[in-house]
Structures are given as C-alpha cells and as structure tokens.
Amino acid sequence: MDPWNPLGTGNPLQTALVGLYAAxxxxxxxxxxxxxxxxxxxARVLGLTAAEYGIAQGAPASFVLLPAETPAEALRRQVRxxxxxxxxxxxxxxxxxxxxLxxxxxxxxxxxxxxAGRS
Structure with a gap:
C-alpha cells in the first residue's frame, strides 16, 4: 500500500505521471x-549528500534500474x-x-x- 496515496502503488513514477496530468x-x-x-x-529534500545518492565511485551502490532509455519513456510506459x-x-x-497483441x-x-526501431 502507498502511505501517501490510497490508490497508489508506492511507485514514484506513478506519482510523477499523475502530477504531470493534474498540472x-x-x-x-x-x-x-x-x-x-x-x-x-x-534525494535533495531528504538531505542526501552526493556520497549517499547517485552513481559514483564510493557511493553505496543503491539504485533502481529501469528498462527505459529516457525519463519520458519511463513515465509514459510506467515501467516496472x-x-x-x-x-x-x-x-x-x-x-x-x-x-x-x-x-x-x-x-x-x-x-x-x-x-519503432527500438527494442
């Protein structure tokens, strides 16, 4: 359950998509x-430093890998x-x-x- 949205899935991409449409x-x-x-x-709002967030040598290697080439594609397709x-x-x-299909x-x-042309 999503604690901030009773109809949500806890996926930030869903929150971003709904926000895009609403605004x-x-x-x-x-x-x-x-x-x-x-x-x-x-991450900045949470006060995370560059050493705690992002892809960099020495960072904690915590990340989510999305099967999308661009942010727009991730949002449009709502990729898992x-x-x-x-x-x-x-x-x-x-x-x-x-x-x-x-x-x-x-x-x-x-x-x-x-x-077309991307796989």
Whole structure:
C-alpha cells in the first residue's frame, strides 16, 4: 500500500505521471522535470549528500534500474523496475513481461509500446 496515496502503488513514477496530468505539464521540457522531482530532487529534500545518492565511485551502490532509455519513456510506459539494488545487493528483480497483441487476421506479436526501431 502507498502511505501517501490510497490508490497508489508506492511507485514514484506513478506519482510523477499523475502530477504531470493534474498540472497539465506534458510538454517535452516539463516531463523530465517531473522525473527529477521523484529522483534527484527528492534525494535533495531528504538531505542526501552526493556520497549517499547517485552513481559514483564510493557511493553505496543503491539504485533502481529501469528498462527505459529516457525519463519520458519511463513515465509514459510506467515501467516496472528491472532491478532494485541496496548497498550492492539485489533486493528485487522483475523479469521482462511483453504484452501480446492478437489483432484479427494477423499473427500474435509481442509489443513493448516503444517507438519503432527500438527494442
């Protein structure tokens, strides 16, 4: 359960997406800002130092790996974390789960909702 949103999943990407829609901030330059709000800016609000947050030599190796190439893609597709790592230990792993499209008259095809040419 999400302690801040009774309909939420505890996923910051969901919070960012709802905020984007509610504030009508869906411009190309606004979407990455919403992503920063639930990642880098949230870390700053929590008072985390550069040694505690981010990818850097000597950092605690705590991160979430998302199967997306850009913040906008992560938000649009609402991707599930591929790996959740805390202090170098994998705590959670989500295997890829393609969506299957069964269009009449066509063979079934897996889709990933990414732009054509990316896989």
């Amino acid at each position: 009508q901030l869906t411009g190309a330059d606004e979407i990455p800002v919403a992503y920063e709000m639930v990642t880098e800016r949230a 974390p591929r790996y959740v790592v805390a202090r170098g230990t994998v705590l959670a792993e989500t295997p890829p789960a393609p969506a299957r 069964n269009w009449p008259g066509e063979p079934p095809a897996d889709v990933d909702f990414r732009p």
